[in-house]
Amino acid sequence: MPRGHHDVGGLPGAGPIDQSEHELSDWEILADAINQALGAKGVKRTDEMRRAREEMDSAAYRDMTYYERWIASIEAILIEKKILNKQEIDRKLAEFDSKWGEP
Amino acid sequence: MNGATGKFKAGDRVKVKFEDRPGHLRTPWYIRGKTGWIERVYGDFLNPESLAFGRDGLPKKTLYLVAFHHHDVFGKSPGAGDKVLVDIYDHWLEPTA
Numbered sequence: 001m002p003r004g005h006h007d008v009g010g011l012p013g014a015g016p017i018d019q020s021e022h023e024l025s026d027w028e029i030l031a032d033a034i035n036q037a038l039g040a041k042g043v044k045r046t047d048e049m050r051r052a053r054e055e056m057d058s059a060a061y062r063d064m065t066y067y068e069r070w071i072a073s074i075e076a077i078l079i080e081k082k083i084l085n086k087q088e089i090d091r092k093l094a095e096f097d098s099k100w101g102e103p
Numbered sequence: 104m105n106g107a108t109g110k111f112k113a114g115d116r117v118k119v120k121f122e123d124r125p126g127h128l129r130t131p132w133y134i135r136g137k138t139g140w141i142e143r144v145y146g147d148f149l150n151p152e153s154l155a156f157g158r159d160g161l162p163k164k165t166l167y168l169v170a171f172h173h174h175d176v177f178g179k180s181p182g183a184g185d186k187v188l189v190d191i192y193d194h195w196l197e198p199t200a
Contacts, residue, residue: 010131
């Protein structure tokens with residue numbers, strides 16, 4: 001087992017940590033709300049979300065922002081628990097895209 | 104302390120196991136194989152390495168605050184007496200002299 005892509009503590013060459021704050025986008029706040037709601041309903045636990053992030057494709061993990069990883073983890077766990085399936089999610093995304101997506 | 108069932112008490116010298124296995128491992132890579140001491144016993148908690156797979160987290164595991172000399176972890180130290188403090192579960196630790 002190689003060192004996990006999430007487990008970067010102590011690696012040389014990482015440089016200083018960017019501690020600047022940024023304004024949250026609406027979708028990031030929504031990501032947090034969905035996460036909280038699923039937790040409150042007992043659908044998933046924080047540890048499952050962490051495991052989902054660890055199991056992602058490493059290149060995808062590195063390319064994603066913080067809340068993108070949250071959303072991808074939620075999707076993976078909901079599919080794993082058979083609450084949603086990939087086709088349903090993709091269909092809904094296509095629907096949103098045709099309604100509000102960039103032309 | 105705290106009704107904790109783990110093997111160690113505050114002040115005990117411990118070595119972190121160098122384990123590497125599939126799954127959700129709650130001990131960061133950089134601290135595996137290092138030697139330190141128990142700074143504090145937090146108590147018993149559901150095992151996150153089990154919860155991560157939708158299981159019940161039982162049996163509970165004792166969680167400790169474990170201290171290490173900074174130079175023992177990173178080879179050099181920004182300041183004398185600096186410590187690295189890590190939360191580590193009982194099953195990751197073994198006694199050492």
